[in-house]
Amino acid sequence: MQPAPSPIAATVDFAAPGVGHGFLRLPHSRDDAAWGSIMTPITVVNNGEGPTALLTGANHGDEYEGPIALFDLAATVRAEDVTGRLIIVPAMNYPAFAAATRTSPIDRGNLNRSFPGRPDGTVTQKIADYFQRVLLPMADVVLDFHSGGKTLDFLPYCAAHILPDKRQQAAAFDLVRAFGAPWSVRMLEIDAVGMYDTAAEEMGKVFVTTELGGGGTASARTAGIAKRGLRNLLVAAGVMRGEVAAQPTRWLDMPDADCFTFAEDGGLIEFLADLGDAVEKGQPVARIFPVTRTGLAPVTVPAGRAGLMMARHFPGIVKPGDCVAVIGVEVDE
Amino acid sequence: MQPAPSPIAATVDFAAPGVGHGFLRLPHSRDDAAWGSIMTPITVVNNGEGPTALLTGANHGDEYEGPIALFDLAATVRAEDVTGRLIIVPAMNYPAFAAATRTSPIDRGNLNRSFPGRPDGTVTQKIADYFQRVLLPMADVVLDFHSGGKTLDFLPYCAAHILPDKRQQAAAFDLVRAFGAPWSVRMLEIDAVGMYDTAAEEMGKVFVTTELGGGGTASARTAGIAKRGLRNLLVAAGVMRGEVAAQPTRWLDMPDADCFTFAEDGGLIEFLADLGDAVEKGQPVARIFPVTRTGLAPVTVPAGRAGLMMARHFPGIVKPGDCVAVIGVEVDE
Amino acid sequence: MQPAPSPIAATVDFAAPGVGHGFLRLPHSRDDAAWGSIMTPITVVNNGEGPTALLTGANHGDEYEGPIALFDLAATVRAEDVTGRLIIVPAMNYPAFAAATRTSPIDRGNLNRSFPGRPDGTVTQKIADYFQRVLLPMADVVLDFHSGGKTLDFLPYCAAHILPDKRQQAAAFDLVRAFGAPWSVRMLEIDAVGMYDTAAEEMGKVFVTTELGGGGTASARTAGIAKRGLRNLLVAAGVMRGEVAAQPTRWLDMPDADCFTFAEDGGLIEFLADLGDAVEKGQPVARIFPVTRTGLAPVTVPAGRAGLMMARHFPGIVKPGDCVAVIGVEVDE
Amino acid sequence: MQPAPSPIAATVDFAAPGVGHGFLRLPHSRDDAAWGSIMTPITVVNNGEGPTALLTGANHGDEYEGPIALFDLAATVRAEDVTGRLIIVPAMNYPAFAAATRTSPIDRGNLNRSFPGRPDGTVTQKIADYFQRVLLPMADVVLDFHSGGKTLDFLPYCAAHILPDKRQQAAAFDLVRAFGAPWSVRMLEIDAVGMYDTAAEEMGKVFVTTELGGGGTASARTAGIAKRGLRNLLVAAGVMRGEVAAQPTRWLDMPDADCFTFAEDGGLIEFLADLGDAVEKGQPVARIFPVTRTGLAPVTVPAGRAGLMMARHFPGIVKPGDCVAVIGVEVDE
Amino acid sequence: MQPAPSPIAATVDFAAPGVGHGFLRLPHSRDDAAWGSIMTPITVVNNGEGPTALLTGANHGDEYEGPIALFDLAATVRAEDVTGRLIIVPAMNYPAFAAATRTSPIDRGNLNRSFPGRPDGTVTQKIADYFQRVLLPMADVVLDFHSGGKTLDFLPYCAAHILPDKRQQAAAFDLVRAFGAPWSVRMLEIDAVGMYDTAAEEMGKVFVTTELGGGGTASARTAGIAKRGLRNLLVAAGVMRGEVAAQPTRWLDMPDADCFTFAEDGGLIEFLADLGDAVEKGQPVARIFPVTRTGLAPVTVPAGRAGLMMARHFPGIVKPGDCVAVIGVEVDE
């Protein structure tokens, strides 16, 4: 059976020259608005010939470097700076972004596990479906900004995936290098089911992503990395005029599952190493204190391998099953 | 009328020699426990003659450096290290700490605005009353750990108040200096009504406090500052044996209300300066993007005075009325 | 695979002569009732030969004219007034009706977008499935009462759809005319997927619906329209004895998508025209004031076409994406 | 003991000439903003000599005619139109207005039962205290807009109270007459404890109020009554230049407690009379259907006295104890 | 200052002969009913000369034996059976009873800790005030039914307090004996502040109470004890005609605080003794399993004294601070 058309309608013209601001309007009948809609802001810029870049933030709603760089770009871009087309969606999972939560407050959907989506599914699935069937097919280059959100913190990095198609892979890593984050990562996705990344890559798009900090905040430093990297990437991709402002970067690999350490106990977490610190295999990276009594010894959490601490649990309280730390391995590019 | 006795009963003996672990038990009849209680962990250490130090964390429930230092101290302290008495309450507003929220989930009480409390009031007022009438009178020295919590971030500092009694003030600043945080602050409290600080100081106690980070997390670095500062302060106060491990510190003043900048608009906040950065009066410290549309210019938030950014709003989204930044002035000690 | 039988069991006998009151019992295991059920009231009246009319209200749970007319009919109807069969379900989405919400509090299901339903799906899908496979097949004529609910307000009208089968369409409009609401509407449904209307019409049933007011209330006037119209329709359909009490009506068309105006901004809404007012294309029908500051100019919302304002947003606050107004075109019958 | 000063600070200058827009900033420390504030928009207009009018809406947060008229006035008023001073607070209980609820979402406070308030009380009490001790003393004339909110509907009227001081009373009724609502009411408040009305009148202010509709909406008609009446009243009070645009009005009395009819049963309510209809004593004004079964007779609700239905319950479902209707008596002025 | 009159109005006449059913109407303005009320059902029976008995259930809203006995009495009592006056309020904290919770869903008030109440306080305080100032003064004998509620379970007993006035005490124990529950208890209240018991006894009333089971249910057996005991007590008190149906009872004392055992640990609770079992001092009465891991030994909870287990924690999960068991001592009467 032919899938139904997407219920989402754009109020911008994807083909019109110049800068257009508008919405992706998704009808959403609910108790507080029988004939309500979800209005996701979008900017489209067309100028001359050139590739199309699809730029997104807030795939998870509590990650802020991407939205800052993209709301800023949308507010300042001039058509004459562009050579091709920009499609800017600063807050991809808009209901989650508006609620400042990772997942959608409407259906608790994790947008980055909802692809390819469904036109007749939940709100999050409808958004995924629109990207899958309408926006991704228009794009040549896709940049999806992530950060750690409220519960994780990362060394700021730009990344792409190891892919079967080595030309596609090389094109992506060229853009990672141009982005110029302090760190760059080669990712081998273990469980790629339902990801936006996978959806884009399976269509042959050049896909680049980031993790630029976390904790549900953005600093001047991390926002600066996002803005500078965005402009560099667009220039390198041939969609914006200008020069790439080269930045030094260090490369990290995440070779296997030993990179990830999980807590088996809940409690108050004291880290013994910070982001960027080198650790040995088995070295304690954190201790977890039980909090219902005083006088009890904490449980120690050892590193699963030697390397650099590249991500960590953020909240002061940890729950059984939470990822405590990720240890990466620094490599030559 | 004579006030009623506190409903809180301690299961530890404040006079017994050695290390005792127990609870402050506060009966709390509620829907899910008709004869339930709130059990706040407490450790008391008595050894020989000497002053009494009352040590508290989680006055606000989402601040973690203090609880880490105090759960650690309670689990490792040996009676023979003490010369006098330690009263350790790692999580002063225990219901808030258990819920990982600033205020109590039971009555939304802000413990640090609830003094002197009431024995027949809300749960938070009953806790305040117990400190006011039972624990503070036992103490000579009081150390109350704070951090920024989930919504603020601070340069790590130890602080005391400008007081009418200059001997009391000097004793407090001696301990601030011994604590040895990277920053030390002289505070002139504008609105001190209901604070634990004020309750302690009005009884003539030597009162020291901290702000050691924020965002609802603790790093290895900030937890280390708390643990080292705690031990230094106890040694300097004559309650623990050992040597003060001297640390360099820089001093800040908060001269007047111009230090505080408030947002009049809500939206996505992009900081233009980070903690510790020097700013000029009127220099933009942040920009706030409206998020319901793309293409709109952000509102700029200027510094109210020249100085160093010593605290900032943490979440990526700001609401009208939120404090955006605090600018302090570095001074000689 | 053969679909499972419906889990719903009726406690009334659809074939028994006379007036029977009972329930549609739907087992619903939940935290507050391991072996609980949803009990939807139903009345069945059988007398002699004649068609079967299936009469429903509260398809959306916050619409009241239909339930008033149907609870009243069920309480007063005498078997001897009937010639055929009445199946009366005054509150079709009973959980929503009991909660006074548009959608089901159990699964947030919008019953009128849940057809054909599933016997093993959500509660709302199980209700849809029972109507789809049990009740609709019994019916010749279907009347489904709607009103605007808490968030919309309508000129009171009775309506039927433009259909491919012109005989079926004519039969429906005969009943619309007999109903005799102040307004009558010819509807061309754009997105009919999942609707009860579509389910009935695809089975060849004569289907009539209404919009009789809104705001989550019913006035004496609109309840009177529902009660009088119900009786007229049943007489005209040959299911009740009596005479049609002819009422004048005016006809409206909704020719295209320009009838619908959506808000792009949220705020305090001031209407500049009321239900029934004539407006010109482009004429402002409402203004939206931002509410976070005073002194700002409101945004104007223009009519998308000339015509009569036949529906409007109801709450005093409007959100981006809400339908502000519907403009219909008065036509000769 | 001297009461503490109000924690609220105004960002507008009440004495500055011209039109000033700003906020009443009330610090409000909470889980999602440790140093947050409630920002209530305010406009002050000063021009030459003349009385001060204090104008308020959204004393209850779900009443909209007042906010529409006052946001509109604040956005359009020119200093040269004023002779004296206007203090405009379109949303007096701003947290309730922002939540679209009658009472405050923070403390469930009903602002109009919270006077004289407390500077150290709940948020709602702090707002009341600021009006009591800061704003009311500045005023000569006070206009407080009300409507029925989401759960009541009223014939649109302007009103003042029967007062012991007949000069004060006459001044108020002069303004009621000038306002020119379709209906005007002489109110004898039975339980005036905690009301803003009482606070103003006890200070000798000329106090006028309204009920201009209800249901949690505003129509073009009722918003027009508010805007026209506001301008008329300000002209009549000598605070604005211009002419009173005279409007006919009819007068109602509410002589005693028999005016109010309460439901003893819950269920689906069918009104038998609408606003403005004349009823006899004992005449049924509504019927209440039980909704857990079909086939049961409704309970009848009789009028407690003869007169005009001037207010009614709004939602389609009524609960035991709800006021069903208010019957007023039309009188000569 | 003279306290304000109670806002509660009774719709029954306390002096009228015969059986009267009605309500205590407490106005309660709230978001879902601007002019709503709380309607507490009440029955008054007057016949001839004799004492007044005030009979109450659901002082805590999740206790059912009392409401069963009192709704039953109100529905079946004939005036001619009475010699004096009965005032029957089957659900004293009606909002809590309607929500099936111990405390009020409106203000979380524990009615039995809210005396003497306030006419201008919370809803629960207003109810307490009405009993304090209106109903208790009318009464000679007061019977207040309790059970364990959802979180406790009790051996079924009737009880009165050890009082300074030995005549008052004796009169109460005469009624306890007449009630004839399987167990009878002499209570020495340790913390009587705010209790209804204390309010009644301080006015010199003869006050009797019960604990008749628990778990938030009532069995045929415990409901039978309540109904039989109620009738016996009323006959013994001279308010109803008839004979006391004598029942055997056993007497328990609760000599001191060692009767109560509290949990210091949370987890899955396994009882090792049941209600009515004899235990020795130090004998384990329960074990608490941690539930986050398998393989850990449970914590043992010892009896604080020798005696009979007369009450226990009910839910399968226990929290730190919950009362696990109460051990009473059987005594001769």
Added chain:
Amino acid sequence: MQPAPSPIAATVDFAAPGVGHGFLRLPHSRDDAAWGSIMTPITVVNNGEGPTALLTGANHGDEYEGPIALFDLAATVRAEDVTGRLIIVPAMNYPAFAAATRTSPIDRGNLNRSFPGRPDGTVTQKIADYFQRVLLPMADVVLDFHSGGKTLDFLPYCAAHILPDKRQQAAAFDLVRAFGAPWSVRMLEIDAVGMYDTAAEEMGKVFVTTELGGGGTASARTAGIAKRGLRNLLVAAGVMRGEVAAQPTRWLDMPDADCFTFAEDGGLIEFLADLGDAVEKGQPVARIFPVTRTGLAPVTVPAGRAGLMMARHFPGIVKPGDCVAVIGVEVDE
């Protein structure tokens, strides 16, 4: 399409000799833990040759006899007592167990209606899928403990199903007999869709279940039945060394749908018979009092057949559609 592998990973080795404690780790990305997991405790015991018994509790999260027996077994079992393999999962629906609710707080899933589950479905479906595809295939014998939970109460019984395969059926009833609960039941499941029972039986496993009490509690007596029965069953199944401690049991049948009585009315329920009481067909087993007024007669609920009351509604308040009582028929074994 090949189904995806389960996302659940076990941290125990199912083949390792001896006693192993660990977790089933199910990744669960959510707002409070971006990289969080659900950690279900599990114990595996391997020793020598013999069958595998899969032992589960808390299939519904508010049933406690099973978890007590299984946490106890996991904490005390020695490898040398086992002849074969034990797989012990004391809390099968761990999120529900942790929340003390029947269904999962994450997705409201009823685990016992979620089989065969889905690896890419809801959390509850993922758990079902893991049992379906990983654990059940390893097992020879399956014991799934149930009790009534918070809303039902049962005579304590062990049970198995009437099955088409009479050898499989006989093996199950042998274990029921060995279990030795006070009651034993032969169940003919009417609606077996989605049940764990069905999943196990369709794979040819020997499946035994229980209902051992209810009300959301466990008594010493019912916990003792569970522990003794568990050991007996494991011995009889040849998985543990030892002797079956024979217990007398009485047998019940549930012949048809007349065993189940449902309420059509809500209110306060008074039972007229208790668990274990014999009733005649049509005999009132309960009465339901309306609670909005006093003075109304209760509705009577008759037994649908003669027999023994073997289960009943537990809470003091009943809702329309709740099962009030189950009447079983005692039979010879």
